[in-house]
Amino acid sequence: MALGTDTSDTVVRHRLAFNVDIAAIGLALVFAALVRFNIIPPIGW
Amino acid sequence: MSALTLPVPQAAPATNRLRPESLLVLLPGVLLLFAIGLMGKGLERFFHYLRTAHHVRVPQIEYVLWAILLGLLLSNTVGLPRIFRPGVATYELWLKLGIVLVGARFLLQDVAQIGGMSMLLVVVELILSLTVMTLLGRIFDLPPKLTSLLAIGSSICGVTAIMAAQGAIEPDEEDTATAIAAILTLGALALFTFPAIGHALHMGQQSYGIWTGLAVDNTAEATVTGALYGDEAGRFAVLAKTARSAFIGFVVLGYAVYWASKGQATRVEHKGRFLWQKFPKFILGFLAISLLATSGFFSGAQLTSLSNLSKWAFLPAFAGVGLRTQLSDLVNQGWRPIVVGVLGEIFIAAVTLALVVLAYRNGGVR
Numbered sequence: 465m466a467l468g469t470d471t472s473d474t475v476v477r478h479r480l481a482f483n484v485d486i487a488a489i490g491l492a493l494v495f496a497a498l499v500r501f502n503i504i505p506p507i508g509w
Numbered sequence: 510m511s512a513l514t515l516p517v518p519q520a521a522p523a524t525n526r527l528r529p530e531s532l533l534v535l536l537p538g539v540l541l542l543f544a545i546g547l548m549g550k551g552l553e554r555f556f557h558y559l560r561t562a563h564h565v566r567v568p569q570i571e572y573v574l575w576a577i578l579l580g581l582l583l584s585n586t587v588g589l590p591r592i593f594r595p596g597v598a599t600y601e602l603w604l605k606l607g608i609v610l611v612g613a614r615f616l617l618q619d620v621a622q623i624g625g626m627s628m629l630l631v632v633v634e635l636i637l638s639l640t641v642m643t644l645l646g647r648i649f650d651l652p653p654k655l656t657s658l659l660a661i662g663s664s665i666c667g668v669t670a671i672m673a674a675q676g677a678i679e680p681d682e683e684d685t686a687t688a689i690a691a692i693l694t695l696g697a698l699a700l701f702t703f704p705a706i707g708h709a710l711h712m713g714q715q716s717y718g719i720w721t722g723l724a725v726d727n728t729a730e731a732t733v734t735g736a737l738y739g740d741e742a743g744r745f746a747v748l749a750k751t752a753r754s755a756f757i758g759f760v761v762l763g764y765a766v767y768w769a770s771k772g773q774a775t776r777v778e779h780k781g782r783f784l785w786q787k788f789p790k791f792i793l794g795f796l797a798i799s800l801l802a803t804s805g806f807f808s809g810a811q812l813t814s815l816s817n818l819s820k821w822a823f824l825p826a827f828a829g830v831g832l833r834t835q836l837s838d839l840v841n842q843g844w845r846p847i848v849v850g851v852l853g854e855i856f857i858a859a860v861t862l863a864l865v866v867l868a869y870r871n872g873g874v875r
Contacts, residue, residue: 480535480598488605489794495610496798499814500807507814507821 538596539825542603545583545832546824549576573736573827577700580831589832600829603822604729605791610819611747612798613812620748620799627719627752630864634723635756638664638857645849654680654773657764658688659846663853665761666754666789667692667727673757673787677765679774687843691850696730697834699854704737706862716869718742722749723861724854729830732823740820751792758787 498504553572559565583589589597615623639660646656658680662671668689675685703725707717718735721742725731728750735746762783768774777783802812 480595480602483790484602484605485790485794487602488609488791489797491602491606492609492794492798495818496613496801496807496815499811499818506810507817509817509820 535596535599538593539599540596541593542597542600542825542828542832545579545828546572546576548579549573549828550824571737572824573733576824576827577733577831577834580828581834581836582831584832584834585836597829597832600729600826600833603824603829604732604826605794607819607822607826608728608732608747608751609791609794609798610815610822611744612795613802613807613815613819614744615748615799615802617796617799617803620796623719623745623748626868627722627749628755630719630723630749630861630868631753631756633864634753634857634861635664635760637860638853639760641856642849642853645853649845649849651845651849652681652684654678654768655684655688655846656849657768658684659691659850659853661760661764662688662692663695663726663850663857665726665757666750667696667730669728669754669789670757670761674761674764677761677774677777677783677787678768687846691846692726693834694847695850695854696725696727697836698851699725699730699734700737700830703734703858707738707742710862712738713869714739714741715745716865718745718747719749719868720862720865721746722751723753723865724858725750726854728754729826733827733830736823736827743823751795754789755792757789758784761787 499507550572552575553570556567556570559567560569612620642660642663643656646653646659651659657678658671658674661674662668664670671685671688671692674680699721703717703721707720712720717738718741721735721738722731722745725734725746731746731750732743736743762777762780765774765777765783769776798815801807802815807815
């Protein structure tokens with residue numbers, strides 16, 4: 465198989481060992497708390 | 510199908526626990542995602558500097574497009590080395606983190622108003638796209654379950670919906686692979702066609718974003734296609750796409766019941782539990798952050814921080830979209846699924862555009 469011919473399948477179907485939705489919500493809530501209680505400085509872009 | 514190019518690996522065993530070494534395996538790919546995203550942002554600034562400080566005539570290319578182009582270039586030339594693949598798969602985590610944090614930019618009443626209007630448009634889009642895809646599948650003589658997968662993928666939310674349907678309607682593995690390849694190919698085409706159409710029609714940020722959220726199949730591609738038009742368009746694409754994703758359980762359940770009635774899939778015993786299992790839980794996170802923002806839990810500056818954090822989360826997700834897109838899928842999957850997909854998508858894009866324009870004229874969206 466030529467290099468790069470199976471990337472999309474491999475990446476899309478690679479199963480992570482954790483629930484992505486729950487991890488995303490957990491991380492978001494942690495960041496929200498860090499921002500809310502000024503534990504981390506203001507985030508720029 | 511002779512054109513099958515995408516083997517379907519077995520699902521990970523249920524005992525696949527989260528261990529420190531399994532997180533370490535993710536590190537190279539995660540670093541690659543962030544590196545490509547940051548390079549995209551750096552290139553945007555560099556080109557801006559060349560234009561403004563040195564008056565060099567270079568195009569203005571947004572970081573979103575740079576990140577996708579760099580990812581596409583890498584994965585379609587030298588390929589993505591195996592060591593990076595587990596970490597690159599985390600692009601979905603960064604995408605959903607970004608979506609949840611975007612909730613900070615929407616007050617709950619806006620979500621109810623715009624999301625409610627999106628819901629109405631979604632219902633119309635669902636009925637039309639499911640009907641048209643089914644008809645096209647019959648006309649082009651596609652296997653019935655492949656037609657079901659294409660209909661599910663194009664009407665709801667792309668790969669996630671197809672994966673959700675895989676366990677419910679029990680299709681051949683090659684049908685699943687073909688449907689995923691077709692949906693990803695169509696998503697890649699949308700990245701380059703939708704912004705051009707939006708600019709040609711002089712669409713507003715909000716109306717374009719809602720159109721994108723309604724018409725582009727995959728959540729990642731819908732978010733990127735919206736962001737390519739502007740930050741506000743990206744946020745509204747996320748909102749409309751989220752409203753659409755909420756229907757995933759109902760549509761998959763409908764197909765599961767249909768195929769079970771034909772004796773070609775296992776009967777769904779507990780429909781309520783099935784709906785909850787298929788429901789995209791990250792929507793609850795989006796609503797929770799929106800609720801906190803509405804209740805005054807954050808100051809204005811803190812809301813800005815969360816909004817910026819959302820952009821940082823989207824950065825590696827955009828790189829992941831480029832990295833996992835294979836241009837060879839365009840030619841390797843056989844012509845019939847892609848023709849059905851393209852015709853169906855053109856129809857869905859035209860109908861949703863008309864719906865959004867109608868809503869726009871009636872003052873529903875700006």
